[in-house]
Amino acid sequence: MPDVRPEKTTLALLKRMLREHGRDFGPKYAVAFFFMAVFAGCTSATAWLMRDVINKIFVEKSTDALFWIPIIIVPLFVVKGFASYYQEVTLARIGNRLVAATQKRMFDHLLKMDVGYFQRTPSGDLITYITQNANAVREMLNLIAVSVGRDLLTLIGLVIVMISQSPAMAVLSVIGGPFAAFGLKKLVKRIQKAARSEVLSVTTIVGTVREASQGVRIVKSFQLEDVLRARMAGGIDAVERLGNKIVSVQARVNPMIDTLGGVAVALVVLYAGSRSIWHGETPGQFFAFITALLLAADPARRLSRVHVQLAATTVGVRMMYDLIDQPAKEDETAAGKPPLTVSSGQVEFKNVSFGYEPVKLVLRELDMTIPAGRTTALVGTSGAGKTTIFSLLQKFWAPDSGAILIDGQSLDDVALASLRSQVALVSQDVFLFEGSIRDNIAAGRRDATDEQIFAAARAAHADAFILGLPRGYATSVGELGSQISGGQRQRISMARAFLKDAPIVLLDEPTSALDSETEQLIQMSLKQLTSARTTIVIAHRLATVMEADVIHVIDDGRVIESGTHVELIRRGGLYANLYRIQFADKSQAAAEA
Numbered sequence: 001m002p003d004v005r006p007e008k009t010t011l012a013l014l015k016r017m018l019r020e021h022g023r024d025f026g027p028k029y030a031v032a033f034f035f036m037a038v039f040a041g042c043t044s045a046t047a048w049l050m051r052d053v054i055n056k057i058f059v060e061k062s063t064d065a066l067f068w069i070p071i072i073i074v075p076l077f078v079v080k081g082f083a084s085y086y087q088e089v090t091l092a093r094i095g096n097r098l099v100a101a102t103q104k105r106m107f108d109h110l111l112k113m114d115v116g117y118f119q120r121t122p123s124g125d126l127i128t129y130i131t132q133n134a135n136a137v138r139e140m141l142n143l144i145a146v147s148v149g150r151d152l153l154t155l156i157g158l159v160i161v162m163i164s165q166s167p168a169m170a171v172l173s174v175i176g177g178p179f180a181a182f183g184l185k186k187l188v189k190r191i192q193k194a195a196r197s198e199v200l201s202v203t204t205i206v207g208t209v210r211e212a213s214q215g216v217r218i219v220k221s222f223q224l225e226d227v228l229r230a231r232m233a234g235g236i237d238a239v240e241r242l243g244n245k246i247v248s249v250q251a252r253v254n255p256m257i258d259t260l261g262g263v264a265v266a267l268v269v270l271y272a273g274s275r276s277i278w279h280g281e282t283p284g285q286f287f288a289f290i291t292a293l294l295l296a297a298d299p300a301r302r303l304s305r306v307h308v309q310l311a312a313t314t315v316g317v318r319m320m321y322d323l324i325d326q327p328a329k330e331d332e333t334a335a336g337k338p339p340l341t342v343s344s345g346q347v348e349f350k351n352v353s354f355g356y357e358p359v360k361l362v363l364r365e366l367d368m369t370i371p372a373g374r375t376t377a378l379v380g381t382s383g384a385g386k387t388t389i390f391s392l393l394q395k396f397w398a399p400d401s402g403a404i405l406i407d408g409q410s411l412d413d414v415a416l417a418s419l420r421s422q423v424a425l426v427s428q429d430v431f432l433f434e435g436s437i438r439d440n441i442a443a444g445r446r447d448a449t450d451e452q453i454f455a456a457a458r459a460a461h462a463d464a465f466i467l468g469l470p471r472g473y474a475t476s477v478g479e480l481g482s483q484i485s486g487g488q489r490q491r492i493s494m495a496r497a498f499l500k501d502a503p504i505v506l507l508d509e510p511t512s513a514l515d516s517e518t519e520q521l522i523q524m525s526l527k528q529l530t531s532a533r534t535t536i537v538i539a540h541r542l543a544t545v546m547e548a549d550v551i552h553v554i555d556d557g558r559v560i561e562s563g564t565h566v567e568l569i570r571r572g573g574l575y576a577n578l579y580r581i582q583f584a585d586k587s588q589a590a591a592e593a
Helices: 010-059 063-111 115-120 123-165 167-173 177-214 216-221 225-251 253-279 283-295 297-324 329-334 386-393 416-421 437-442 450-459 463-467 486-500 516-530 565-571 574-592
Strands: 347-354 363-370 375-379 401-406 423-427 504-508 534-538 550-555 558-563
Touching (some): 010 283, 123 177, 177 225, 216 225, 283 297, 363 386, 375 386, 386 534, 450 463, 486 516, 504 516, 550 565, 550 574, 565 574
Parallel strands (some): 504 534
Antiparallel strands (some): 347 363, 347 401
């Protein structure tokens, strides 16, 4: 069933757009309307002159008229041409500014959305929102502006000319209006459905290109070219098919209007001819009317298509507002809260429960203390909830119940930006932005000097390989860091964390992508990074956490064991079992070698 809520109708969308953009763009649209009015006036004056052209020149043979009428016609068309140019340029500039403002607004709102929104929404949809749907705002407003400012004013002027020449012929010329209105109503419903489907098909194309680009190694390794080729072909064929359908439906307006227009012209010719033959009326009146009627055909045709075209553009506008109207949870939670003050850096989880789905909890009444200035390791099997703990600590998600505190301050009671400024993350899934190595390191602190950036790189043992690259720190990392190796990406990530200099450090398998030699270097860097800082480490390789001050063993969302490595081995629980399995595997591998 279609959505017919008032805020979703075309008129309601138009009112909202005018309310939001009227103050900024109203004066500029007024300038465009002025030039449109000049254009409409010149067109109407051209039709008006036809009466004198016929009667004065061709019937009365007036030499004076032969002189002054052409003198009027030339500047009339010159003014009309310049008016057309300026209204088109003005509207284009307004439209470009409007698209830019809308895209900035959408992206700014997008950055305020929580992590859950990004996980629920495919990136292809978001790209389509920012690109295609932002253009729909310009198309809709420009369509209204051109229709009202140029076509409607031109049509009104020509109708005035027709009525002034012959009211009876004017009535005959609009006899097909009700039939046109009925036909247009039928076309609008079909165009809305097709336009929505076209947008969704474009999303398929964008998503497939993204997957092919970012997953090219997997695509080629598993020979998935045919799969992506078929998916892309399906999306492209759908867009082509729907585009043809939209054009076909829109183009049906032309034969309908031309047919009704032909009937109107025939009736006018019949009436005017009879008046001229049997009542002796001069032909100038008829030619002026016919000129006005023929000139009115194009604006009338465009106006008749406005409703159909609006049906297509409102789909994009509606989807744009669907994004903007999504509640920005992070923006809401940050309002008016004091900044987090980290004195020592103790972290506490008190009776915390959380699930990505309401019926499936990942953490179950978790109680855990992370001592200040110490290194705490989280150990457990995959899916136990370790990474979720990191996400909650950075408030990517909010607990369903319980509280998380840093130095006694609940995360719910402090400003979100201040919380994240106090935490540095080094993850096994390193993300690098497209740009230079310097830019990616500086993401940790955008006001850092070059010397601070170089020092952070040296601390992460990244300086040597960076200086060995052709452009050094100016070297581009490529999309998702594709131009450098996994180990190099990890060291750049480490440098970013060094530069941030946060009192709380989160390490999620930070050495998983490194060779043994590089891992030793990074372990040395980690000791420097975590010195006197509250550090939480997630590691599946227990050799990397044996020296941790405290080890919490997580299982099924709860802490089931806590202690040092030696204490947990003596206890003979899950940690001791995991340790035996890992080192038994290593001993067996060494024996087989």
